[in-house]
Amino acid sequence: MSIRKGRSVTISDVAEAAGVSRAAVSKVLRNAYGVSPGMRQRVESTIEQLGYRPSVAARALRGSSYRLGLEIPYTGARFMTQIVEGAKRAVAGTPYQIILAPADGPEYDTLESLADGLVDGIIAISPLVDQAWLEDLARRVPVVMLGRHDTPAGYDTVTGDDHAGARAVMEHLLSLGHRRIAHLTEPENVTTPGSGTPHSVRLEVYRACMAEAGLADHIRVARRDVSGGDAVAAAAALLALPEPPTAIFAGHDDMAVDALAAVGRTVAVAGYDNTDLAAHPLIDLTSVDQEGVEMGAQAATMLLERLQGRTEPRHHVATTELRIRSSTAL
């Protein structure tokens, strides 16, 4: 046993010393099915020998599930791949597993179901759920919300810097000489002014930048019909206007890719999220990188901190960077 001093004992240390996998240690900790008595004894004696006693082990004794729930608004959204990847990386080497709960319709039900004994903590993307309700939920189970620009007392938030990201897109398009710039965004209920959703902020910045540039008369806002639906028709309708836009700022890459399907390379198109598809040579989409993997990792890390006892709220803001590609170089 040669555990370095000044460092707490990890599950990897236990696994190595016991000569078993980390998954096996995790299974012993959470009393999972299929652990042989010999395995259990070996792991438990190693845990005692090394003095492995994080609060997670204590939780196991109280019947912890060792699962973290990640609520996602709909499964097709490409940005989610980054969030999930980051969350998985953050829990690697801990006994926790990530499970995903796709919200179908009202997110309240999905969140309640997760809190209902299924998971030890919740990461959620629920822009429309009432803050007071979330504060109440967070009294029952630790909660980290993604993308909400609110300042709650009982839960944590991880957001991108939507002000800076949206402004970077608009300054880029304006610097290219575009005047008729349209904004393609989500349905009205997701962009209510002052609601603090990412799409309400991006829309607000779009309007402000247009006004500042003396282009208030050219403000055109198009929306996809329903959350999760495609934005091809909305983008095509912009092209059919008497004075069609020469550039489209889409609220996220999925809508931008839909816009490219409708307008091809005739109109400059910029997206948001820098999903993996943006860098594909046949798509080559200018987009805002808001460190989605890091956002997912931060959210999971903050949840683990809460599980280990932190109670004061933390609010992390990810930085943004505009990635300029040929979709805006017409």
Place this chain on the structure above:
Amino acid sequence: MSIRKGRSVTISDVAEAAGVSRAAVSKVLRNAYGVSPGMRQRVESTIEQLGYRPSVAARALRGSSYRLGLEIPYTGARFMTQIVEGAKRAVAGTPYQIILAPADGPEYDTLESLADGLVDGIIAISPLVDQAWLEDLARRVPVVMLGRHDTPAGYDTVTGDDHAGARAVMEHLLSLGHRRIAHLTEPENVTTPGSGTPHSVRLEVYRACMAEAGLADHIRVARRDVSGGDAVAAAAALLALPEPPTAIFAGHDDMAVDALAAVGRTVAVAGYDNTDLAAHPLIDLTSVDQEGVEMGAQAATMLLERLQGRTEPRHHVATTELRIRSSTAL
């Protein structure tokens, strides 16, 4: 109360008659947190009045979770969107919810964790898990496996017709006059001959079609490095061969899209799964539609049948259809 005769009472009927949402009925059935005594009484008396007694309600009394687990090998795969969408559609209107468990590394752990009291039934895409082990798992919890060409006794399977689908691609490419056709597929461990994985079947059909056409000397198999990694380098390496292929048959659309990133429009490229991206005008990928949404719906429906008592195994094979687009029209 005007429930049509000859039709069993559904949860929607209960919801309508009680004047509450289906979600509320579901919550009462599964004893979820947050149901007021008044709500519970109203729903329960309506259930009694209408004679709503499916076996799912009986399960609630035994402590059912009303969750179905869907194990997915990695979250970035675009085909999964179709499977999840289908599964969600199939459970809509039932008290069941779908949760997703991304497998990180060995699928055995993820499946055991799901079976460990988390869900009432499991849908899984685990091509490498041992059949005997799955038969054992299926004695504890109902299981439906996606994409496995085995004929188990204790669980159900839903597969595409990989023989017909792969043959359609090869006949299409051969009919266009291609002779140097390469196959881009998954790592060796996922394509072991005779293993019954979709990718082993597609590879086998590729080899057979090449041999039948007298092109055995032109067989070239490229693989992406690790499951979930991209296939750009593998496709680029094909182009660097002394006699590069004029066509690439990629084992699924994600690899085909990667191939397009490497080879552009210089080589004919065909994929498999007909993911949403294949129809995008800037990608426009020839691909095999294997009814992914229907496969997901079938799997969830078969799982619900098992939860209602069916024990004899069912094996559903989805039909395939080649969608020809410009990626193979060079």
